[in-house]
Amino acid sequence: MGVPIQVKLNKIYLLASVTGNHLQSARDLYNYHIHFDNKQFIEIHTKEVLIQTLINIEQEIGENDGPLIHLEAHGLDSQDGLALSNGIELSSGEQINWEEIRPYLIAINAKCGNNLTMVMATCFGMYILQDLIKTFFDNVVGAQCPFFSFVGPESDIGVDDFTAAFPVFYKNLFETKSFVWSVQEMNKKSSVRFRCDTAYMVFEVCANSFADNQIKNRIQHMMKNPDIISDYYCRLYHYTYGIGCDINAVQRIMQDERFYIDYLNKMKKDFLHVKDGEIDRFPVIDKLIDFEKSVPVIRTLIR
Structure with missing residues (x-):
């Protein structure tokens, strides 16, 4: 970036x-x-x-x-x-x-x-x-x-x-x-x-702070009402890959950096009006900053 x-x-x-x-x-x-x-x-x-x-x-x-x-x-x-x-x-x-x-x-x-x-x-x-x-x-x-x-x-x-x-x-x-x-x-x-x-x-800026603001902090907030977590992640999974999400797989998805990277690249394409088949003038996201710091928090919250 x-x-x-x-x-x-x-x-x-x-x-x-x-x-x-x-x-x-x-x-x-x-x-x-x-x-x-x-x-x-x-x-x-x-x-x-x-x-x-x-x-x-x-x-x-x-x-x-x-x-x-x-x-x-x-x-x-x-x-x-x-x-x-x-x-x-x-x-x-x-x-x-x-x-x-x-x-x-x-x-x-x-x-x-x-x-x-x-x-x-x-x-x-x-x-x-x-x-x-x-x-x-x-x-x-x-x-x-x-x-x-x-x-x-x-x-x-x-x-x-x-x-x-x-x-x-x-x-x-x-x-x-x-x-x-x-x-x-x-x-x-x-x-x-x-x-x-x-x-x-x-x-x-938003992507660079994604691990903290969108993963760790959001999950901490959603734990007050755990029932919404599955719906939230299944919605993002369907948006990212165009297929349904097995509710039993939500905990694995929550800890999968590849999923978040794919989600951000999909959102980048839509947000910045990149058309199918068009050369993307914006750099591809290939990692999440501080994701490794968020994973222990996620694992603690979903036990």
């Missing part, structure tokens, strides 16, 4: 759901600082328009495209969604959370082969990454990431920081096509730190 992954970029959509000076700043960014030829500026005033815009993007992109969606909106203080403007310069407009727009982002990301980039010009934008982590740790069978790469601020942020930072970001992105380098340069102009992450990086 730790291998850099290539990201495509050939279309930019700037979706603006702000008003007044903030809207003008978004227009200036689009008109004077985003030099890519294939770009669109779209004003968003309602939840309905945002959803329809995402549907339109999914319909017009192709499987070889690398779209970037730049979203300018007020982040909710609850940190679980966006507040959309209603044509007036207030942050208390119509609200939409990440759960509502996730299916539309997944459709876009699946269509372009996991090459969607989200750029969040919103407060609390980084909290969208929690959605990825939660999906992974909830063992959502067949879960797919809603975007591949992500750029956004780590905390609350003002328009002045956006105005100073994003022209630098897009200048460097146009010249170098490197998201990491472009974020490093924009951070020199902003008092608030921006981050660049990928869905693979999130998966990598």
Whole structure:
């Protein structure tokens, strides 16, 4: 793991759901600082328009495209969604959370082969990454990431920081096509730190902590209600291999590192939109970190 992954970029959509000076700043960014030829500026005033815009993007992109969606909106203080403007310069407009727009982002990301980039010009934008982590740790069978790469601020942020930072970001992105380098340069102009992450990086972190968080800790929790353990493992076994699981074999499966490795590679394929017959651009998982430390705990719990 730790291998850099290539990201495509050939279309930019700037979706603006702000008003007044903030809207003008978004227009200036689009008109004077985003030099890519294939770009669109779209004003968003309602939840309905945002959803329809995402549907339109999914319909017009192709499987070889690398779209970037730049979203300018007020982040909710609850940190679980966006507040959309209603044509007036207030942050208390119509609200939409990440759960509502996730299916539309997944459709876009699946269509372009996991090459969607989200750029969040919103407060609390980084909290969208929690959605990825939660999906992974909830063992959502067949879960797919809603975007591949992500750029956004780590905390609350003002328009002045956006105005100073994003022209630098897009200048460097146009010249170098490197998201990491472009974020490093924009951070020199902003008092608030921006981050660049990928869905693979999130998966990598979760996989590295799998033995502790998903095996040892989860089994300790489930031992409070042992009846659910067999159902849980049989469900994961069927997802991984496509065949049923003998309940009598559950204790053996729980201690089998190969099973967990196969499960993670299956989840990686689904989560990162790797199609059958397609060359996998992501490294294969061949071992679990600290699995040998989890096995004694498992054996103690299932005696």
